[in-house]
Amino acid sequence: MNGDREKLLDSVALYALGVLPREEAALIAAFIANDDEAMREYLDLRAAADVVAQTAEEPVDSTRSARMKERLMARVRADVAAGTTARTRPAATYAAWWWGTGLAAAAAVVFSVVTVAQDVTLRGDLATAQRRNATLATQLAQNDRVAAQDRRTLTDLLAPDAKRYDVAAGTVILRRDRLYFTFTKLPPLPRGRVYQAWTIPKGQKNPVPSVTFLPNADGVAVVALPADATRVGAVALSVEPEGGSKAPTTTPTFVRPLT
């Protein structure tokens, strides 16, 4: 077993606990998916990590508990009365419901809450909660977009039908029209220098500048190249001044035909 493999196995526990940064998590996920021993280790440790959550369980004061429940059940009852199915109402429509067509349901919420506890205080709480909901919904929409991109990247990196090309310090991964560089041990660069990716279109010789990036302290980087992979014949990597270059100014770290 070489050192790199042992290092990756060490990181499986970190992945199971959920403490790896995004780009490292992508690498470890790909490793687990392709290694039986890593998968066994992951399943064992992930199960242990999952139960840690149970230690957080604690009593919720009855007023708060009733308030949350009434809000939820008002929505649930409204859905059931309207015959709404789960599939026709994705979670993303929650905010729209809350502020738009759900006014009647919101009124029902107010009525229910008022009958459960003190009037004025809970009306104020509800208005505050609505404002918080609106803010949270905006944040969640943004986060959902980021998470969707992450999921696509992870899916591509893990996909059995992805093509993988070994290069210095990492792998070039091609799936459908998408291209990724994944590195596990890129050397650190002096200040003012960055790594720059290049794509070379099929049938051409001149490289087209792509993204610049820096690896993390461990030399790890996962980079999605904004190019239509079906039109790319080769990729390359070089060290360039910060901000990137229009053409390589140093000898490329690698040039890899995608054949």
Added chain:
Amino acid sequence: MDPGVRLMERVRARDAAAFEALYDGYHRLVFGIGLRMLGDPASAEDLTQTVFMKIWTAPDAFRGGSFVAWVSRVARNRALDVLRSKAVHPETEIPAELPLDGALDDDVFARLDAQRVRDALATLPAEQRGLIELGFFGGVTHQELARRTDTPLGTVKTRIRNGLRRLRASLGERVSQ
């Protein structure tokens, strides 16, 4: 079987009573995770509302296995979303969603309660337990764990790996008792 699994089957069929039972059974766990990770009751309440509404609107997101484990991960991931929105250096954050969900054999763990887990955690050396709890609830990376505990990164990795292995073994023993 985890009672949450049976209730989720009914929630998929739009059974409001099942959803209410699900809330009654698990809202303390979801709220508790929110409180531990976000640090204030109002944020924990928002998180609880969001998680249960997600369960109602998209019940098919649960694809089997342990409901407790699943809902805990959903709650943790939502809390991470909130933490991420407040983060100074978003590029260092841990991912909100990880692949391979639902691949676990959680039958054993469905029979665990909070006290058993606390007892099992208490058997770990303090340095292992502290890292695992901070890692799970703190929403930070292993580098940040190393910095906060002033521990070399390699030691952090080893302690987490050994701690989770030991916890897994301890939980298995407790369930079989």
